[in-house]
Structures are given as C-alpha cells and as structure tokens.
Amino acid sequence: METLGYGVIGCGRVSKRHMDAAEQIDGAQLVAVADANLEKAREIAGQRESKPKAYQDYHDLLADGKVDVAVVCVPTQLHAEATIAAADAGKHIYCEKAMASTLKECRDMIAAADDSNIKLTIGQSTRFHGAFQQARRLIEAGQIGEVISVDGAFPTGATLAENVPPDFWRFKAGAQGHGYVVNFGCHYIDTARYICGQDPRHVSAFIANRYSAGQIPEDQFVITCVCDGQAIITIGLYGAPVYTNAPNTGFTVYGSEGVLEAYYRPDGLTLKRGSEEATPIEIDADLRGTDPWLRFHTAFRRCIEEDAAPPVTGRDGMLNLEWAMAAYLANERRAWMDLPLGPEFYEYGGPKLYETVQVAEE
Amino acid sequence: MEDLGYGIVGCGRVSTRHMDAIEHGPGMRLVAVADREFERADGIAAGRKPKPTAYQDYHDLLTDPAVDVVVVCLPSQLHAEATVAAANAGKHIYCEKVMASTVNEARAMIRAADANGVKLMIGHSTRYHSAYMQARRLIEAGEIGEVIAVDGAFPTRADLPGSVRPTFWGIKAGARGHGVVMNFGCHYADTARYLCGEEFAQVGAYITNRFSQGQAPEDQFVVTAVCASQAIVTIGQYGQVDYVPSRNTGFTIYGSAGTLEAFYQPDAVAVKRAGDDTYTQVAFDEDIVAEGPWERLHRGLRQAIEDDTEPSVTGTDGLRNIEWALGAYLANERREWMDLPLAEQYWDYAGPTREHSLPIARGWEHGDA
Numbered sequence: 001m002e003t004l005g006y007g008v009i010g011c012g013r014v015s016k017r018h019m020d021a022a023e024q025i026d027g028a029q030l031v032a033v034a035d036a037n038l039e040k041a042r043e044i045a046g047q048r049e050s051k052p053k054a055y056q057d058y059h060d061l062l063a064d065g066k067v068d069v070a071v072v073c074v075p076t077q078l079h080a081e082a083t084i085a086a087a088d089a090g091k092h093i094y095c096e097k098a099m100a101s102t103l104k105e106c107r108d109m110i111a112a113a114d115d116s117n118i119k120l121t122i123g124q125s126t127r128f129h130g131a132f133q134q135a136r137r138l139i140e141a142g143q144i145g146e147v148i149s150v151d152g153a154f155p156t157g158a159t160l161a162e163n164v165p166p167d168f169w170r171f172k173a174g175a176q177g178h179g180y181v182v183n184f185g186c187h188y189i190d191t192a193r194y195i196c197g198q199d200p201r202h203v204s205a206f207i208a209n210r211y212s213a214g215q216i217p218e219d220q221f222v223i224t225c226v227c228d229g230q231a232i233i234t235i236g237l238y239g240a241p242v243y244t245n246a247p248n249t250g251f252t253v254y255g256s257e258g259v260l261e262a263y264y265r266p267d268g269l270t271l272k273r274g275s276e277e278a279t280p281i282e283i284d285a286d287l288r289g290t291d292p293w294l295r296f297h298t299a300f301r302r303c304i305e306e307d308a309a310p311p312v313t314g315r316d317g318m319l320n321l322e323w324a325m326a327a328y329l330a331n332e333r334r335a336w337m338d339l340p341l342g343p344e345f346y347e348y349g350g351p352k353l354y355e356t357v358q359v360a361e362e
Numbered sequence: 363m364e365d366l367g368y369g370i371v372g373c374g375r376v377s378t379r380h381m382d383a384i385e386h387g388p389g390m391r392l393v394a395v396a397d398r399e400f401e402r403a404d405g406i407a408a409g410r411k412p413k414p415t416a417y418q419d420y421h422d423l424l425t426d427p428a429v430d431v432v433v434v435c436l437p438s439q440l441h442a443e444a445t446v447a448a449a450n451a452g453k454h455i456y457c458e459k460v461m462a463s464t465v466n467e468a469r470a471m472i473r474a475a476d477a478n479g480v481k482l483m484i485g486h487s488t489r490y491h492s493a494y495m496q497a498r499r500l501i502e503a504g505e506i507g508e509v510i511a512v513d514g515a516f517p518t519r520a521d522l523p524g525s526v527r528p529t530f531w532g533i534k535a536g537a538r539g540h541g542v543v544m545n546f547g548c549h550y551a552d553t554a555r556y557l558c559g560e561e562f563a564q565v566g567a568y569i570t571n572r573f574s575q576g577q578a579p580e581d582q583f584v585v586t587a588v589c590a591s592q593a594i595v596t597i598g599q600y601g602q603v604d605y606v607p608s609r610n611t612g613f614t615i616y617g618s619a620g621t622l623e624a625f626y627q628p629d630a631v632a633v634k635r636a637g638d639d640t641y642t643q644v645a646f647d648e649d650i651v652a653e654g655p656w657e658r659l660h661r662g663l664r665q666a667i668e669d670d671t672e673p674s675v676t677g678t679d680g681l682r683n684i685e686w687a688l689g690a691y692l693a694n695e696r697r698e699w700m701d702l703p704l705a706e707q708y709w710d711y712a713g714p715t716r717e718h719s720l721p722i723a724r725g726w727e728h729g730d731a
Contacts, residue, residue: 158618204568
C-alpha cells in the first residue's frame, strides 16, 4: 500500500488521536498540521515524531502537494467550509462529528465530495468500540432475531468537567444546536443505527436543562425514534451534578428471539437467547486491543485504497444530525417529527440555546 | 383487631390470590364470593375453609351484612359499576387494577367512596415487589440524590401465552383500551410514580403491534413521561416472538448522586454512588421479604380501615395510572405530547378502538376471566 500524507486541520483536544492514528496505521504518514494559532500548530508539530509542517491558514495546508487526506478537527460550525475547500483541493476527508450545523451544510459537503470524486467520512468513532462492533456481528448473524428495540442509556456529568474551559467552543454563545443532543447524541444515534441496521422515520424528544443553566445548553434528554424496520430506538442522556459512571452505559438490544447487552466496559457484552442464561460474549480477536480511532482510520485508509464506500458515509453523518435537529424541533413543538426533514428545515440550526448560557465573550 | 368479613366479586384467575391473602391476613375473614357463573362460585367456595357464601349476583353479596370489605375482580370495564355499588352499600373496597376504562369512571369511583365514607384501594401490587420497595427506601434515604430518570424495560411475549384463551376479556374486541399499555403499563407507571415520589406532568408515546396481529391489540410500546421536577420516566415493553426472560427486567434509576438497579431479582438491588467503582448489592430488608405484595396490600387496607387513614394505594393513584395509559394512547394517535392530568375533554376517552385488528368474537363471556 502506498503511503498517503495526512494533514490535520485544527489542533484542539481531539486532534491528537488523529495524529496518533496517522502515525501508526499502515499506508499513512502525518505530513502537516494547521491551527489558527500558529504557535500552537508549531508546538504540536514539534512534538510529533514525523515532524509535520505547521500552517496557520488551513488553505495553505490544502495547497500542500504532500497532503492527500485532510482531517477536519475545527469547531462544528466551520466543518462545511473546511470540508468543501478540502474537496475542491482534491483531498480525501475525515471530518469530525458533528458533521455540520445544518442539513444544508451537510448536503453541500456531500455534493462537494461527490463532485471532486474523493472519499468523505464523518468521525462517528463510537460505533467502532469493540462491544458495539461485536453486537452488530451477532445481530447480522441472526443471534437475536429481528431487532425490536434499542435502549441506550448514558449517564453523564451535568456540569462542565473541570478540565474544560468555560469558553470551550462547543458551549459558546452563538454556536447554535451544540448541546449534548448534537455533540453526544449524534454518536449514540449513529451507533444505534449501525447496531440495528435501520434508519429513523419518526422522532419524539424531551430535552431539558435541570442542573446546568448558565453552563451548557441542555443536560437531560430522552429521544425516541421509530425506524423504517419498526425498531424503536430510545436514547437517554442523564446529566448528574456528580457523575456516576454507571457500568451499564451503552445499549440493550431487544430482539424477537434474544437480548443483547453492549456496554462500554471491556466485559460489557452479553447475549441471552430464549430461556438460556445471559452469557458473556468474548470480543472477536480482530476487535480486541485496538482503539476505536485506529480501527476507524484503518478502515478509511482501506476504502481509499479499494475505492470503496467509507465505513461511515457523509449520508450517515447527515442522518445523525437530522435525528438531532428533529429532536430539537420535536421538543419545541411537543410533537413527532417525520424524517427525512423537509427542505424548510435544511437551514435549521437548533434552538437558540444560549439565552440561558452566561458565557463570557472571547 | 376485630375480624372484618371479605367478599370477592368475580372468581377469575386473580381472585385466588386475594382469597389466599385474606385467609392468612390478620383481622380478615373470607365470608362470600360471587360469580355470574354460579357453579363456579360455589365450586370455589367449597374449596375454602370455612366455606364462604356463594352468590351469582354480586348485588346480593353487597346486601350481605357479613361482608364489610368487597374485593372487585371483574373485568376492568365493570370496575366502576361494581365499585360504586359497593360504596353505596357502605362496603370498603379493594378494586383490582386497571382501576377503570375512563377518567370519568375513576372519578365516579373516588366520589362514591368519599361520599359514603368508605376506603377505596386499587390493586397495584407491582410496587410492592421486594426490589421496588427496597429501591424506594434507598431513594428516600437519599442514596442516589434526586431522581433524574427512571428507565423501565419489560421484555415480554408478543403473542398470547398458551394458557390464555383468545376470548380472554383482557384482550377482547370491544374491550377498548385493554392492550398491554393499559393492562401492564399501569403497573409500571404506578411503580415509577412510587419510586420517584412525584406525579407526571406530560406524556409521549409510541405504541405498535408488530408480531401479534389478530391476538393482542398492541405488543410494543415506549412511553415517556416527564414530572414537574423534570424527572423523566421511560417505560418500554418489548413483545418478543420467543419470550426471553431478561435478567434486567425492571427499573434502572439515575439520580443526581448515584444509580440504582431494581430488577425482578430474588434477593437484592444494586446501587452505585458517585465515586464508587462498582455496584454494591443491597439485600432486601427482612420486613420486605416477610410479606408478598398481595398480603401487604390487604394488610395495608385493613390497617387503613382500622386507623381511618388513607390506604397505601389510593383511588387517586389508580386514576393517575390510567391517565398515564390513556394519555399514552392519545399521544400515540395524535403524535404529540399530552399534558397530565388529562383535560376534561378526555374524561370519557377509553383508548383506541381495537375491532379492526382483532378478529375475535364480540361480547364478554364471564367464564373466560
């Protein structure tokens, strides 16, 4: 396999994982990083073994002939602009989740990738956790029959973690729709869609801010959706002032002939068929010992090599955002929303959440 | 405590539990049973010691002065009529769940009990399963802080169990609103209200019939209710073709300072406080396991009569539970959230009409209960 050059745009907290992956997987090399703060880009480039070139303006990175794959790690509201520029420059793109701020942006990103005939994947890394990958394999093998229901429960913190600065871009005034529904929810719905192999058709939601007014836009939600194959997906995020880190964080999947539990912890997969006892399931060897980002980047590199569909497509990223936007709308209107959302919602960017969030301007 | 005489109205499958509880309960004596099928009433009476009086018409049972407390075990759509008649006869009442078919019926039952100065208890036995009682104690003791969310998951079978005849009143055409949302859901809603210690303010629902067309009115539901405190109660019932008795059937309760798992398990609940690495098993208190749910309900009612206090599960509890179920049916039909308590315009609403999906003979055959 030929070695492709990777350029990372945005040197925030998530970028390290991608730089690690670009340095570790076959057929990849970290060649460039960019950050609006040039000092930060230089400092991070200096720390990397592969000594990538540091840029301030990502357009310069995109003009660098050594870069074949752009990894977009800028704040969500800038994803569309950077992704379209990268596609126009002929680069393959790994764009972090959430894909974008609106469905229109998602559609433009997909169209740009198609026009330039490059691969676009969206960083829904959660589905690459071993327990969730194994769960999908068991379901595909018919171990629990038809999927009836996917019940996802995610206890989390209701307040900002101590290591997150209060002006963190996700929570800043003006960054609409960037609460937990978009930021975390898009991972959970992506994983649920992946596990059950179905897409949402109707969405109903209750979203609240119980403990964190003034800090984050929302800290509780339960979103129920009904899929094209009749499966019901319920995703609950429960923000507590004191985060409990429950061992059963993840999904319980009820099938017509069995029940699967797929939790985040290493031994978190059990299968129960008929009247059998629930049995712990060992994760297949190829899914063990590798972190989700490495597995994801390996799969993406392979799709470029084989000119195949990316492991997570632009459409996947768009459907996940659509679920989140439909949830915000359903909560505001107190009514179900049908998916796909109509063109009148393509520019909807979520509620104006920041009326309740008192965060200092930069 | 003086012995009170108990009369059972309706000798269907659930009535045996009540007769057993009454025969073993302090201050209770089984004195009468009634069933429209007299041979059945008489046969059941003959199996009890001492033998209670058997009646065909429950109105005759209600005029029997030996009867102080009436246990209503008729099909749900007859609960209101029998309960109001019992109250007017001056009898205390234990009425089986589901309390009634409509809000108006439930309100009439509460009014009749109040007007006659008799106690009315609704048979929501599920809240008195040991795991749920233990969970409530831990919540009351502040072990998990404020309740943020209650997530109840109930896998069950999608079709009728082999032991239930297809003409069983609970799922018959014409017996509206008697699908699993009403029949099972009202227990789960009651237990969730008991665990949270507060009432629902709004309800949303998705209800469907996926595998059981022609048998049960519905076999899948997810009903989400939100309380005034913003606590969220999600109750899912997932009807399976091959029922898998899942070990985590029951409630997971997420609190502001911990998580609790209360499943249908034999001897403990699991609690995890913030900062703990793992769950801790909390064994059931001795007084909890010392008594079954039906014994507890009956003893509670007997004590409430003795002390002239509110029964542990009131008519208002029964009403709130059917409002949750009827609100869910409405929310599903209208595809929107319904406010609770239901507005007056819905007080005669009895759930969706089932005739279309249920090719089952009309009319109620008493013997099938």
